[in-house]
Amino acid sequence: MDRLRRGSPLVRFLVRRILIAVLLVWGITLVTFVLTNLVPGDPVAANLGQRAVADPAIVAQWRADHGLDKPLPQQYVLHLESLLHGDLGTSQQSHRPVGDDLAEFVPATLELAGAAITVSLVLGVVFGLIAALRRDRLPDHVLRMLSLVGISVPTFWLALVAFYVFFYRLQITPGSGRVDPGLGAPESITGLYTVDAALTGRWDIFVSAVGHLLTPALVLSLYTIALLTRFTRSAVLEVLGQDHVRAGRAKGLPRRVILRSYVLRSALVPIITVAGLAFGSLLSGTVLVESIFAWPGVGQYAYKSATTLDLPAIMGVGLVVGVVYLVINLIVDVLYGVIDPRVRLR
Structure with a gap:
């Protein structure tokens, strides 16, 4: 304990967060158990x-x-x-261990949510930066309008429209599922079809998996792109008016250096916070998108478990989603220390 107290402030901070996370996991088990047993129905x-x-x-x-x-x-x-x-118990519907069911369904949702948050981070940060640097000009007005549309459009409606237009009418995207039926799943290593296909050299399955992943990931990421665009714009505008940015300009530093080392680094802390929460929401909110695209993920598993009152499965899903949120928050805390030196010294 004395060594811990004399150690790095960041290490002490992370140890405290891990201990709190253990208590929160216990709280998650209690809440999921109580709420599951309070659900009306036999x-x-x-x-x-x-x-x-x-x-x-x-x-x-x-x-x-x-x-x-x-x-x-x-x-x-x-x-x-x-x-x-x-x-985690035995599912009352599949008669299999809930852990085995989740090991099958969770990677599919992780693949979908991971692709969605990656697209969201890249496009959201770039669009927000452009909007901030072109404040009150045409690009800013266009991006603000598009972000408002992205936040307002219901995800399930957009999923239905995208599936109908691009698959049924134009036939330029693959249908439902994770790969073409004739190919089958790749050899399971991580459970992520794109990663497993690349690791085993099955590039035909890789291309098919990416094609099936593209449309639902883009649909799922639209709201997050709009959210990150607006949030990045606000964060960058706030940083642009701070003293250290003006000092960098007064020194005659190149514009790219100011943007990378002064503006983006200072604005990344709140952006990472929003991105972490958004990723957790994507993991737990993919039910409708998975249903429309017949994506065999944890969303469909949770829905079927809820409609059949499969209590062990419901509690297993609740525990997994809660733990995912805790892990994401822990990763965000680590990134705070990497990006912001004040966290490492505090």
Whole structure:
């Protein structure tokens, strides 16, 4: 402990964040368990049907098999014990371990959300920088109008329009799924089809996977691009008026140096914060896009689990999404220290 206190401020800061994250994970398990069990509806009826529910012996046996015959506090303790052993329970629908189901579906959502946030960061930061540097000129007005449209258009409506126009009418994009049906999935290494296809040298699958990924990723990224454009514009405009930027200009530094080392570096801290939250939202908000494009991700898995009251699966999805948010926040904290020296010295 003494070594930790005498160590780097950034290390102490990260250790505190990790300890807080552990407590938050416990809180996530408690919240997901309580909310799942407060959902109205009978999981017995949802899984067995009305005829089986009419037989008390069948109902009692089903509840005993799934641990629902015990008091809720005891159920929660057993749930925590299982989690500590890496067991998320068994899905009442697929009859497979929830961990195995999530290992199959989560990489698909990570691939889709990762592509969307990458496109969003590149385009959002570039557009926001252009709008700030051309303040109150034609490019600024055009980008502000387009960003307003991007924030206002519902994602599910845009997904339907994109699928109908580009696939059904123009036939210039692939259909649903992650790859063409005739190719099949690549050898599983990471679960990300584009990465696995590249690692195994299956470039035909790689091209097909990128083609299937492009349209849903662009649709999903539109809102985030618009959000980052507006936020980057505001952050850059604020930095442009600060003393250190004016001092750099007074020294006669080249424009690109001022933009890269003075403006962008100072503006990146709030931009990274928004990007981290946006990535978490993309992971947890892909349900409609995945349904429209038949993308076999965690969004569809969560929806089917919710409609059938598959309690272990619902709690597993809630835990995974919560942990993803915590990991993203931890990464953002590390990036703070890399970008802003005040965090390293504080």
